[in-house]
Amino acid sequence: MSIFSKENIKFAKRWIKNPSRMGTFLPLSPKVGKKLIDNMPEISDNGYILEIGSGSGALTKFLYQNEKINKRIICIEIDKELCNILHSKFPELSIINQSAAELERYIDHDLLNKVEIIVSSIPFLSINKSITNAIINSCVKIMNLNHGKMLHVSYTPFVRIKSSNYGMKKIFCKPIWGVPITYLNCYEINNDS
Numbered sequence: 001m002s003i004f005s006k007e008n009i010k011f012a013k014r015w016i017k018n019p020s021r022m023g024t025f026l027p028l029s030p031k032v033g034k035k036l037i038d039n040m041p042e043i044s045d046n047g048y049i050l051e052i053g054s055g056s057g058a059l060t061k062f063l064y065q066n067e068k069i070n071k072r073i074i075c076i077e078i079d080k081e082l083c084n085i086l087h088s089k090f091p092e093l094s095i096i097n098q099s100a101a102e103l104e105r106y107i108d109h110d111l112l113n114k115v116e117i118i119v120s121s122i123p124f125l126s127i128n129k130s131i132t133n134a135i136i137n138s139c140v141k142i143m144n145l146n147h148g149k150m151l152h153v154s155y156t157p158f159v160r161i162k163s164s165n166y167g168m169k170k171i172f173c174k175p176i177w178g179v180p181i182t183y184l185n186c187y188e189i190n191n192d193s
């Protein structure tokens with residue numbers, strides 16, 4: 001897809017409207033999607049992926065095409081216009097136009113119980129700190145239900161997630177070379193302490 005595609009222009013317009021919430025003016029590259037799949041933890045036959053901050057679906061596409069995941073994906077995206085793009089690209093998926101800060105309020109508990117992996121590309125460095133806290137606390141509750149893991153894509157290795165503050169530990173942080181360079185971070189609940 002050309003970087004001047006209609007979809008990328010729409011994405012850039014959303015960034016102009018709300019730069020801190022979008023974090024970037026272009027969707028993540030296919031290289032990031034491939035790296036995400038290559039580093040995806042094992043998922044059971046009934047397990048779900050919860051993707052937070054799906055944007056226009058740059059990562060969703062890779063999750064969606066993965067046979068093992070078999071379309072068991074829930075997408076959370078705060079921007080209504082980006083949700084419309086997601087709906088048109090992935091009509092079978094559950095796409096929720098809400099903030100990832102209040103997940104337990106609007107996702108059925110039985111479904112949350114099936115979430116085994118959370119995929120995030122929320123720009124924690126640029127959004128409000130209290131929202132970051134609410135999102136991560138919500139994710140930690142879900143990870144606790146099912147020994148879940150969280151994969152988070154960031155633009156710097158210094159994510160604003162001090163894992164120990166949330167009872168998590170970082171399993172890895174892998175650079176994804178490109179312009180801009182991105183990082184794939186993986187977290188799980190720390191049961192050692």
Ligand SMILES: C[S@@+](CC[C@H](N)C(=O)[O-])C[C@H]1O[C@@H](n2cnc3c(N)ncnc32)[C@H](O)[C@@H]1O
Pocket residue numbers: 021022023024026027028052053054055056057058059060076077078079082098099100101121122123127131135
């Ligand atoms: C860096 S973009 C990544 C978009 C997409 N995942 C991609 O791969 O290109 C971050 C996305 O997070 C969304 N976002 C920011 N804050 C959010 C929140 N509190 N809840 C849900 N989505 C949020 C933004 O609207 C934006 O679409």
